[in-house]
Amino acid sequence: MQKITRILFATALTLSILCFPTKAFAKAKIQIAILLDSSNSMDGLIDQTRTQLWQIVNSLTKVTKDGEVPELEVALYHYGNDNLPSEEGFVRLLTGFTPELDLVSEKLFSIQTNGGQEYAGWVIRSAVKELNWSKDKEDFRVIFIAGNESFEQGPIVWREAVDLAAKGNTLVNTIYCGLSEDRERQLWASGANLAQGSHFNINQDEKTEFIKSPYDEQIATWNDKLNQTYIPYGAEGEVGQQRQTIEDSNSGMNLAMRGNSKASAYYNNASWDLIDALDKGIVSLDKLPNNALPKAMQGMTLAQKQEYVAAKKAERETIQKTIRDLYQKRSEYVEKQRKVSASSSKNTLDSVIIQSLRKQLAAKGFKLQ
Known part of the structure; x- marks a missing residue:
């Protein structure tokens, strides 16, 4: 009797997962x-x-x-x-x-x-x-x-x-x-x-009041290094990579703020960056044709491609953490400066x-x- 009960429970649980997968995990x-x-x-x-x-x-x-x-x-x-x-x-x-x-x-x-x-x-x-x-x-x-x-x-x-x-x-x-x-x-x-x-x-x-900090140049340097971890693929690859550079330039003095956004989970470029696309399940590395990949990856074996992507991803995560840490220090510095100048929020x-x-x-x- 206990065995039957366990089987029925397992069956019901399986059916619930099959029927409502997105609600449970999205x-x-x-x-x-x-x-x-x-x-x-x-x-x-x-x-x-x-x-x-x-x-x-x-x-x-x-x-x-x-x-x-x-x-x-x-x-x-x-x-x-x-x-x-x-x-x-x-x-x-x-x-x-x-x-x-x-x-x-x-x-x-x-x-x-x-x-x-x-x-x-x-x-x-x-x-x-x-x-x-x-x-x-x-x-x-x-x-x-x-x-x-x-x-x-x-x-x-x-x-x-x-x-x-x-x-x-x-x-x-x-x-x-x-x-x-x-x-x-x-x-x-x-x-x-x-x-x-x-x-x-x-x-x-x-x-908007902009307060410079000792960390701005460091964030800008790491932001440039972060850009080098992106792997353009497909028809949108080159366009997306150019857009990233242009919007860095457009941000002007706010590059430190943009850099922190780029170091967050919200910065996603799955339409043109291979790492984000793989994370989102949009593409499969073994099915992408060579001409959809950057020149550095063309001609690689599947194992070499996987190793290359993994290395870039690990490098990106390290750089993102560095930027987040620097931005936290920047935020603390800016807050102290605001208190010293007694500037009011508008x-x-x-x-x-x-x-x-x-x-x-x-x-x-x-x-x-």
Whole structure:
């Protein structure tokens, strides 16, 4: 009788694993859609987003769910620009949800501001309906929309668009880039309230204070060494590697922040880097043709290829740890400098996004350190 019971239990357990494999083993996901007003007055907003992207990513590097670092995906729209088609609501999707942060940075630097009609309702509806949102209710889904014109412009009723987001368990956080006493701000706050989100008011032209540290040059040197551990493969290999270098350059003084993001679990380039692709199970080393590999690997035996990839991966992990350690020292140094100078924190884009993410992720059951 006990033997039969054990067999039945084992059978039931096997069936449960077969029927629900992804639910049991899939990592939690954080999905962030950023919607930026790119009309004439928003140059400061776009610049803040470009320079502060890596600070926002760094704020999430110690977030976990069920003991694991979640997957991070970012999508990007811009709207309110006469260069965009009027029949599409002056709205453009720059990238759908992607784990490849260099692509997000590249698209941010592609934005050119121009006058236009700012249809907040239209861009929110587009984000809700067009993006590949996770269906898992345990995952975190959020929209950040930033702008400075009336929230009720355009033919799409903002309440209907925001309600559509709320029904999909997607938070809407609104960031008004104007005077706090402006009448328009009230509707931006109402939009956030309707979707259980947060509302903020920032000065889009506020310059972010940058404090140099003794560790910046070291991080930059190790960042260059980190780039040498990437193994470009396939049609996207060369493009991806060039993009990585360009976005290093675009980060300017914020290279230390970007370097720390690159040393985190969120920096994933599986579409063009062989190590990330193998880790994600996207490719198999024994099935990749020689012409899809870099010249250094062409002609190698399978065993030699495996040894080469393993060595590069081990080198990468060592460099990433070095960068993380240096960045921790940098953070402690910068914090001390801020206390000495008694500089106050300002409501810039990164500060309000980080503030809302920490609060909302905690409410969703994610663990923060």
